[in-house]
Amino acid sequence: MIKLKDVQKYFYKGEEREVHALKNINLEIEKGEFSVLTGASGCGKTTLLNAIGVLDQISSGSIELEGKEIAHLNSDEKTKIRLNDMGFVFQAYNLVPVLNVRDNIAFIMRLQGYSEDRIKTRVLEIAQLLEIDNKLDSLPSLLSGGQQQRVAVARAVASKPKIILADEPTANLDSKNSQSLMDMMKELNEKEGVTILFASHDEYVVKSVNRIIKLDDGALV
Amino acid sequence: MFKILINLALKNAFLRASRAILLVIMIGASMGVMVSIEGLYEGMTSNMIDKTIRSDSGDISMFAKEYRLKNDIKYSIKNATDIAKTLDTLESVEAIVTRVKVSGLAQSATKAYPSDLIGVNFEDEQKFGKFSDFIKEGNLSLGKYGCVVGVELAKNLKLKLNSKVVFTSQDANNQIQSKLFRVKAIIHTTNINLDTRAILTNKNRVSLYLGIPETTATQIAIRSKKDNLQEILKKKYKNFDVLSFKDLNPQLTQMKTMTDIFNSITFSIVMFVVFIGVLGVMYVSILDRIREFGIMLALGYEYKYIRLQVMFEALFLGLGGFILGSIIGYLLLLYLNIYGLNLSDFADGMQSFGMSSILYAQIKLSYFTTSLYAILLASILSVFIPLRKIKKLNPVDVIKADA
Numbered sequence: 264m265i266k267l268k269d270v271q272k273y274f275y276k277g278e279e280r281e282v283h284a285l286k287n288i289n290l291e292i293e294k295g296e297f298s299v300l301t302g303a304s305g306c307g308k309t310t311l312l313n314a315i316g317v318l319d320q321i322s323s324g325s326i327e328l329e330g331k332e333i334a335h336l337n338s339d340e341k342t343k344i345r346l347n348d349m350g351f352v353f354q355a356y357n358l359v360p361v362l363n364v365r366d367n368i369a370f371i372m373r374l375q376g377y378s379e380d381r382i383k384t385r386v387l388e389i390a391q392l393l394e395i396d397n398k399l400d401s402l403p404s405l406l407s408g409g410q411q412q413r414v415a416v417a418r419a420v421a422s423k424p425k426i427i428l429a430d431e432p433t434a435n436l437d438s439k440n441s442q443s444l445m446d447m448m449k450e451l452n453e454k455e456g457v458t459i460l461f462a463s464h465d466e467y468v469v470k471s472v473n474r475i476i477k478l479d480d481g482a483l484v
Numbered sequence: 485m486f487k488i489l490i491n492l493a494l495k496n497a498f499l500r501a502s503r504a505i506l507l508v509i510m511i512g513a514s515m516g517v518m519v520s521i522e523g524l525y526e527g528m529t530s531n532m533i534d535k536t537i538r539s540d541s542g543d544i545s546m547f548a549k550e551y552r553l554k555n556d557i558k559y560s561i562k563n564a565t566d567i568a569k570t571l572d573t574l575e576s577v578e579a580i581v582t583r584v585k586v587s588g589l590a591q592s593a594t595k596a597y598p599s600d601l602i603g604v605n606f607e608d609e610q611k612f613g614k615f616s617d618f619i620k621e622g623n624l625s626l627g628k629y630g631c632v633v634g635v636e637l638a639k640n641l642k643l644k645l646n647s648k649v650v651f652t653s654q655d656a657n658n659q660i661q662s663k664l665f666r667v668k669a670i671i672h673t674t675n676i677n678l679d680t681r682a683i684l685t686n687k688n689r690v691s692l693y694l695g696i697p698e699t700t701a702t703q704i705a706i707r708s709k710k711d712n713l714q715e716i717l718k719k720k721y722k723n724f725d726v727l728s729f730k731d732l733n734p735q736l737t738q739m740k741t742m743t744d745i746f747n748s749i750t751f752s753i754v755m756f757v758v759f760i761g762v763l764g765v766m767y768v769s770i771l772d773r774i775r776e777f778g779i780m781l782a783l784g785y786e787y788k789y790i791r792l793q794v795m796f797e798a799l800f801l802g803l804g805g806f807i808l809g810s811i812i813g814y815l816l817l818l819y820l821n822i823y824g825l826n827l828s829d830f831a832d833g834m835q836s837f838g839m840s841s842i843l844y845a846q847i848k849l850s851y852f853t854t855s856l857y858a859i860l861l862a863s864i865l866s867v868f869i870p871l872r873k874i875k876k877l878n879p880v881d882v883i884k885a886d887a
């Protein structure tokens with residue numbers, strides 16, 4: 264479903280020093296996969312995830328989503344791809360603070376123009392699965408970290424994107440919350456067939472996934 | 485889409501309540517005060533215009549050609565009474581008066597001042613401009629020798645009720661004539677010409693004094709709301725000067741222009757206050773939420789929607805200010821409309837400029853609609869500078885910032 268060909272990424276710090284963050288990455292992610300990009304801190308996990316999520320520009324190579332090149336679109340087109348095809352879960356939960364849980368989960372669907380009826384059913388369905396259905400009317404600031412991260416996952420999954428990209432989703436969670444988040448995401452993957460790609464070196468993540476993609480200093484190993 | 489955008493804007497605009505309230509109060513207070521000043525100023529101008537129309541010029545005045553230039557009763561309207569009667573039958577003519585006026589010298593026991601003896605019909609004047617409203621002291625039972633004197637002239641000549649005053653001028657045959665009057669009433673019209681110069685008495689007495697027929701007049705003044713009446717009369721009475729209120733009182737027309745200028749200045753000041761206020765608040769608010777906007781961009785919320793959302797936030801703040809400003813402004817105006825602003829401390833100076841000592845405000849819807857446009861425009865314009873912060877934003881940096 265996603266195909267990376269010879270992806271290179273350089274960061275330029277000032278004029279002289281450059282960081283070769285992604286080195287000739289060739290990678291394919293299949294539909295329904297539940298996999299993790301892992302490796303030591305600074306090896307390029309986030310950079311690769313951001314490249315796939317068309318959040319960041321790559322220096323060369325190509326990324327295809329269902330056969331369509333997406334790495335070199337203009338920024339408006341990329342925004343649309345992110346909205347319609349990608350779901351994001353970040354390390355910090357990044358909910359919209361003025362919206363309650365229900366509206367946060369519905370956020371992407373509303374942007375996509377779903378009918379309110381469909382939104383209502385879907386929000387409830389996903390909230391039950393992630394066990395936050397009793398928090399729907401709360402503001403994010405009143406929730407625990409584990410709950411907020413589940414809301415973020417719900418928001419990402421609700422609109423049924425082609426792939427969910429989750430960058431260190433468990434990094435701010437304790438072991439209990441990490442384990443239950445992974446269990447729920449696994450359930451989502453199995454029940455809804457949603458493709459999920461993590462970037463993490465957390466053991467809870469690594470031991471839960473079906474495929475482990477190892478990165479070392481910007482290259483696949 | 486639009487719903488979520490408005491929802492976000494509304495919640496964010498008033499999220500930081502103290503900031504929002506402060507801004508709303510700032511906009512509201514400045515708008516309220518500006519609107520009141522505008523109303524006072526316009527009230528003053530239209531009051532002066534109204535009184536001048538009522539006490540002197542009417543909406544249209546007719547004179548014999550040359551009269552106004554030479555100021556000589558030789559140039560008078562001979563059959564004025566007939567003309568007035570004819571005109572009075574016109575549907576569009578609400579009221580009409582004829583007057584005869586001659587310039588001369590007024591003398592009291594101790595002083596002498598240039599003045600005008602004006603012959604009028606007080607009943608007609610009452611219908612024409614509610615003359616009785618101008619009376620400050622005394623009443624109109626003039627008897628044989630009674631007269632009415634302008635308030636400033638009375639002051640200058642040190643005249644009181646029942647004081648004697650002698651008026652001297654040339655009559656129709658160029659003979660010097662004098663006539664003794666007793667002051668029976670003192671009027672205050674705020675019309676500077678009348679207040680500083682006028683001695684009014686019954687028209688037939690003035691005719692007699694001047695040796696002219698009672699049907700003769702130097703001025704025919706007409707009250708009418710009809711716009712093109714002046715044109716019609718001009719065509720009909722080619723040998724007269726047919727002049728509108730505006731022709732006769734260019735200084736008041738100028739004041740009207742001044743009011744307009746003043747209003748544009750008001751408009752600009754309110755706009756500036758709103759602009760700076762909203763700019764400041766929105767700038768801080770956007771800086772506070774840079775991360776939030778970055779996340780939203782990352783999730784696929786397009787920049788154009790952020791721009792729209794931020795505009796709505798500013799609009800809501802401005803609108804809040806407008807609502808408060810309308811309440812403050814309306815209450816102030818209502819007070820000033822009923823009780824007026826008493827300027828009697830400065831009134832001596834002001835009266836001689838033809839102003840009343842108590843200013844009453846006018847209330848016009850346009851004060852509020854203009855403010856609304858100004859506020860909405862300024863609110864929207866004010867977000868463009870803060871928005872540049874978001875436009876430069878790269879979501880990746882924002883997401884990274886917490887890692």
Ligand SMILES: Nc1ncnc2c1ncn2[C@@H]1O[C@H](COP(=O)(O)OP(=O)(O)O)[C@@H](O)[C@H]1O
Nearest residue numbers: 274276282284303304305306307308309310311
């Ligand atoms: N914006 C940036 N500017 C310069 N260097 C960067 C930037 N982002 C990441 N890097 C560098 O790229 C490399 C990979 O970083 P990252 O993808 O964040 O690693 P990981 O997520 O695996 O910890 C690191 O050496 C990092 O210093």
Ligand SMILES: [Mg+2]
Nearest residue numbers: 308309310887
């Ligand atoms: Mg990382």
